[in-house]
Amino acid sequence: MLRPRIPRYSRIAESLRGRILDGALPAGTRLDNQRRLAREFGVTLMTLRQALDVLEREKLIARRHGLGTFVASPSLDYDILHLRRLAGDLSALGEPVATRFVGSRFATAERRIAEALGLRGRSRVFVLERLRLLDHHPIGLQRSFLPSAVGEEVAKADLNVTPLRQVLEFKLGLAIARAGETISTIRLGRGEARELGCRSGLPAFFSERTSYTADGTPVVFDRVFIPGDRFRITRQLTYDTPGAR
Amino acid sequence: MLRPRIPRYSRIAESLRGRILDGALPAGTRLDNQRRLAREFGVTLMTLRQALDVLEREKLIARRHGLGTFVASPSLDYDILHLRRLAGDLSALGEPVATRFVGSRFATAERRIAEALGLRGRSRVFVLERLRLLDHHPIGLQRSFLPSAVGEEVAKADLNVTPLRQVLEFKLGLAIARAGETISTIRLGRGEARELGCRSGLPAFFSERTSYTADGTPVVFDRVFIPGDRFRITRQLTYDTPGAR
DNA sequence: CGAAGCAACTGTTCTAGAACTCCTTGGCGC
DNA sequence: GCGCCAAGGAGTTCTAGAACAGTTGCTTCG
CATH class of the missing domain: 3.40.1410.10 (Chorismate lyase-like)
Known part of the structure; x- marks a missing residue:
């Protein structure tokens, strides 16, 4: 493995993140199944899953055992008054x-x-x-x-x-x-x-x-x-x- | 693989969590290296790392590339006044x-x-x-x-x-x-x-x-x-x- | 004495499957 | 029409390495 400054799983996460954030994959969309995605990116299932781990922690996707991988819903803002600074x-x-x-x-x-x-x-x-x-x-x-x-x-x-x-x-x-x-x-x-x-x-x-x-x-x-x-x-x-x- | 109601990585995480929470592994302690732990638990490095993933997300351990895996420090409470309920x-x-x-x-x-x-x-x-x-x-x-x-x-x-x-x-x-x-x-x-x-x-x-x-x-x-x-x-x-x- | 290089230790990434588990749907029998 | 079972699709777990990357300490050389 030569000069892998950025891990492959990271690049894959980046690619998928890009598609999600630019609207190509709207909330609720189901991604291709993991094996197919792995083949598309030319990696093993393990590596692909690591990429999905990243996106999942970033709340961009949601995985459902037996159902598929879905683009997650966006977040919600909420206003609070009179709160002291945290730290x-x-x-x-x-x-x-x-x-x-x-x-x-x-x-x-x-x-x-x-x-x-x-x-x-x-x-x-x-x-x-x-x-x-x-x-x-x-x-x-x-x-x-x-x-x-x-x-x-x-x-x-x-x-x-x-x-x-x-x-x-x-x-x-x-x-x-x-x-x-x-x-x-x-x-x-x-x-x-x-x-x-x-x-x-x-x-x-x-x-x-x-x-x-x-x-x-x-x-x-x-x-x-x-x-x-x-x-x-x-x-x-x-x-x-x-x-x- | 017969009747693995609880995944092996989960059992390993549980075991380590137990040692941490009952004080057998105080904050700052360095765990055995991952390969050795994998051998001790009779699993592959990948499976052991999955267990560590779990503990890391629970803030019980901290992994340092090249240094080792450490038991993490406990949390801190902080008081805020006049905050409306969140949801x-x-x-x-x-x-x-x-x-x-x-x-x-x-x-x-x-x-x-x-x-x-x-x-x-x-x-x-x-x-x-x-x-x-x-x-x-x-x-x-x-x-x-x-x-x-x-x-x-x-x-x-x-x-x-x-x-x-x-x-x-x-x-x-x-x-x-x-x-x-x-x-x-x-x-x-x-x-x-x-x-x-x-x-x-x-x-x-x-x-x-x-x-x-x-x-x-x-x-x-x-x-x-x-x-x-x-x-x-x-x-x-x-x-x-x-x-x- | 300081800097550079190397070795050892430890974590991280990736491969290439195989098998298990969950969920849904369709078909069949009652 | 309902319940059960099987099949198919998709996620999850695990194996068994091999190689890369980060950190530290020791040795050598200038």
């Missing part, structure tokens, strides 16, 4: 949570990030990586993206000393007033897993948050990875209105 | 969410449930299963456990017509005043997956909530399974206090 708020519990600066760089933004920051096309952004540590163990990886003009100023600061938010507010006059966040479950990629000291493929909480100044300008786009084994949400509810459902 | 609150969004009564029965409570309800020993409880549906698709499975005395009265109600909470309050005088909930990620078991119309093993949000009356009596213990592909948490934050971090 960053542990300090409020008196836990020894620390932040470790991992690194930073300028990079070309992928489309999703450019959109979130209100940038056009393939803009340069400043990427900042930090680990949240509990008792010196990583419990969350936070990757922040900022417009490059903002990033140039942030890059001059010592983030081991001054939290990002303070740098933005006091140095740049950018006070974050509100944010929108989406939390889902994900399986950790290789890079994130390495930083977090765990295995790629782990199920994890995955948060994407866009923070805005008071006038609605997006300032930071954050991605936070919190391994499911390191973290669990607990909440106390009080029902003030009897009968409220 | 049940979708109605607030104007989404066509419905509740389907799946079934109910009296059963002996497992220890975890008896403790949550403040019952002693292996008490009987009333188990109520409901599906939350969005556009007729199941998005959450809720399993509620009530003390059997309460359950006997609840069993007489038509829960397709009257929500459980109203039955408790208006028929039994049990007004739920507060609740404690823990949300983590889990992989769906077979039974839950069947009810939800998806594949066992999917990563999902898993909620356990104990509801109390004003005087602190636990009334209901709920378990909610929400497949990660059907659901994602979105929240809007407002930072009223500049600099609060």
